[in-house]
Amino acid sequence: MAKHHVTTTINGEPVEFLCSTRQTLLDVLRDELNLTGSKEGCASGDCGACSVMLDGRLVCSCLVLGAEAEGKSVETIEGMAEGDRLHPLQQNFLEDAALQCGICTPGFLVAAKALLERNPDPTETEVRYWLAGNLCRCTGYDKIIRAVMRTAAEVRGEAS
Amino acid sequence: MQSVQFEAPGTVEQAVALLAGATGDARVLAGGTDLLVQLRSHMVDPALVVDIKHIEETRTLVRNADGSYTIGSAVAGAEAHEHDRFAAEWPGVMESWDLIGSTQIQGRASLGGNLCNASPAADSVPAMIAAGMTANIAGPGGRRTVPVEDIPVAPGRTSLANGEFVVSFNLPARPAGGGDAYLRLIPRTEMDIAVVGCGVALVLDAGGIVTSARVSLGAVAPTVLLVEDAARAIVGTRLDDDALAALDAACQAACSPINDKRGTIVYRTQVAGVLARRAARIAAERAGSR
Numbered sequence: 324m325a326k327h328h329v330t331t332t333i334n335g336e337p338v339e340f341l342c343s344t345r346q347t348l349l350d351v352l353r354d355e356l357n358l359t360g361s362k363e364g365c366a367s368g369d370c371g372a373c374s375v376m377l378d379g380r381l382v383c384s385c386l387v388l389g390a391e392a393e394g395k396s397v398e399t400i401e402g403m404a405e406g407d408r409l410h411p412l413q414q415n416f417l418e419d420a421a422l423q424c425g426i427c428t429p430g431f432l433v434a435a436k437a438l439l440e441r442n443p444d445p446t447e448t449e450v451r452y453w454l455a456g457n458l459c460r461c462t463g464y465d466k467i468i469r470a471v472m473r474t475a476a477e478v479r480g481e482a483s
Numbered sequence: 484m485q486s487v488q489f490e491a492p493g494t495v496e497q498a499v500a501l502l503a504g505a506t507g508d509a510r511v512l513a514g515g516t517d518l519l520v521q522l523r524s525h526m527v528d529p530a531l532v533v534d535i536k537h538i539e540e541t542r543t544l545v546r547n548a549d550g551s552y553t554i555g556s557a558v559a560g561a562e563a564h565e566h567d568r569f570a571a572e573w574p575g576v577m578e579s580w581d582l583i584g585s586t587q588i589q590g591r592a593s594l595g596g597n598l599c600n601a602s603p604a605a606d607s608v609p610a611m612i613a614a615g616m617t618a619n620i621a622g623p624g625g626r627r628t629v630p631v632e633d634i635p636v637a638p639g640r641t642s643l644a645n646g647e648f649v650v651s652f653n654l655p656a657r658p659a660g661g662g663d664a665y666l667r668l669i670p671r672t673e674m675d676i677a678v679v680g681c682g683v684a685l686v687l688d689a690g691g692i693v694t695s696a697r698v699s700l701g702a703v704a705p706t707v708l709l710v711e712d713a714a715r716a717i718v719g720t721r722l723d724d725d726a727l728a729a730l731d732a733a734c735q736a737a738c739s740p741i742n743d744k745r746g747t748i749v750y751r752t753q754v755a756g757v758l759a760r761r762a763a764r765i766a767a768e769r770a771g772s773r
């Protein structure tokens with residue numbers, strides 16, 4: 324069966340790729356486009372390590388077909404820092420030790436950024452529920468939640 | 484494992500022609516949150532996948548002039564949440580949809596997928612049935628509209644014929660004095676499969692008497708149930724203790740659940756009664772508050 328020729332936008336850049344129907348967007352990002360920041364923890368929608376934005380919505384890229392990206396806009400962890408300047412969430416994850424092995428981190432960052440863009444002043448409960456689809460087996464979550472809350476406060480211009 | 488043809492038609496007619504003309508198993512793709520998991524684990528091995536999300540009718544949620552809603556079968560929960568009136572008018576339907584998975588899953592999960600996956604524990608289905616929703620189906624023979632409860636026939640199986648798919652749903656206008664609610668029990672607060680789910684929609688008159696009701700139970704039988712005896716137990720009452728006891732008993736009587744790690748038969752049966760009582764109270768509060 325012929326492969327699909329897909330034209331899409333990734334982190335603002337036009338991108339073309341070939342994929343088979345069975346390849347997920349995560350497979351395409353990692354195996355075809357060398358964008359290995361998005362991780363595969365489960366391939367079943369449970370862990371959130373593969374989180375990306377698809378036309379402005381937070382989704383698991385393991386549950387999107389590569390072929391579905393045709394004409395869409397995809398944002399991945401690779402688009403989060405501006406050159407050498409880390410996004411405030413990235414900086415605070417580092418400073419607050421919100422990661423250990425780091426496998427879950429790209430997913431948490433993409434998901435947390437999506438939250439703060441729609442809700443700059445979330446309660447801790449809102450942060451925890453929003454991130455309930457991101458699993459971390461190292462940190463125990465507390466430092467992640469604190470880093471997100473602190474970033475939100477900083478972005479709002481409040482001292483933390 | 485065969486190679487899979489993928490199509491993303493722009494019209495209902497094209498989708499029907501593709502589905503009806505497929506030589507092997509053909510699957511509709513909405514949000515993919517069930518289908519892709521099943522593809523990966525080789526539970527399904529389709530020859531054709533038809534992405535219906537390029538069909539306008541499957542992707543729009545509109546409030547009609549008479550207050551009813553037409554909900555595209557592939558609209559995602561996160562999109563419904565952003566509608567200005569839907570969640571306020573049908574909070575039970577919205578809360579059942581919200582319960583499906585995480586934020587990431589919400590970005591994709593549709594009512595059409597939740598229903599047609601035909602899991603007895605599908606969260607939105609009891610709320611849809613309680614609300615009296617119907618499904619607009621397109622197929623090689625044209626269009627037909629059926630009550631939502633007629634679509635699942637067994638775990639993983641629907642009454643849809645070859646070449647048919649659900650295009651959209653009709654949700655009636657919220658009646659004056661109407662309220663709805665959905666409750667599910669899971670062992671934690673997020674990300675698990677319902678042990679029991681219960682949807683209730685009812686209408687109260689000015690004196691607080693229930694004039695009509697629909698009660699639906701999930702995860703207690705091979706398909707989601709519409710429990711007519713449970714509705715009869717509360718119609719004509721003020722939801723006093725006797726009425727709630729009768730509702731509880733009718734729900735328990737309707738259960739034929741499985742035993743599994745999430746709950747025993749006895750536990751699921753009792754919980755069904757308890758959730759029905761609570762959901763009925765919440766629905767009545769919502770009915771009274773408008």
Ligand SMILES: Cc1cc2nc3c(=O)[nH]c(=O)nc-3n(C[C@H](O)[C@H](O)[C@H](O)COP(=O)(O)OP(=O)(O)OC[C@H]3O[C@@H](n4cnc5c(N)ncnc54)[C@H](O)[C@@H]3O)c2cc1C
Pocket residue numbers: 367368369510511512513514515516517518519520535556557582583584585588591592593594595596597598599600604605606607643647648649650674675676677
């Ligand atoms: C991590 C995770 C958590 C989840 N949590 C829950 C939960 O809490 N509660 C719950 O109920 N579900 C849950 N689910 C299951 C799933 O997300 C829901 O069933 C969802 O509503 C499916 O919708 P979809 O649009 O993604 O369907 P898809 O995966 O696209 O489709 C599902 C099935 O229905 C068929 N189909 C889809 N649309 C149509 C149509 N319009 N006409 C005919 N057939 C159609 C498909 O061919 C497929 O067989 C979860 C899934 C994951 C991965």
Ligand code: FES
Pocket residue numbers: 362363364365366367368369370371372373374383384385386
């Ligand atoms: S890899 Fe996608 S959710 Fe785990």
Ligand code: FES
Pocket residue numbers: 421422423424425426427428458459460461462
């Ligand atoms: S840091 Fe290891 S899984 Fe989160």
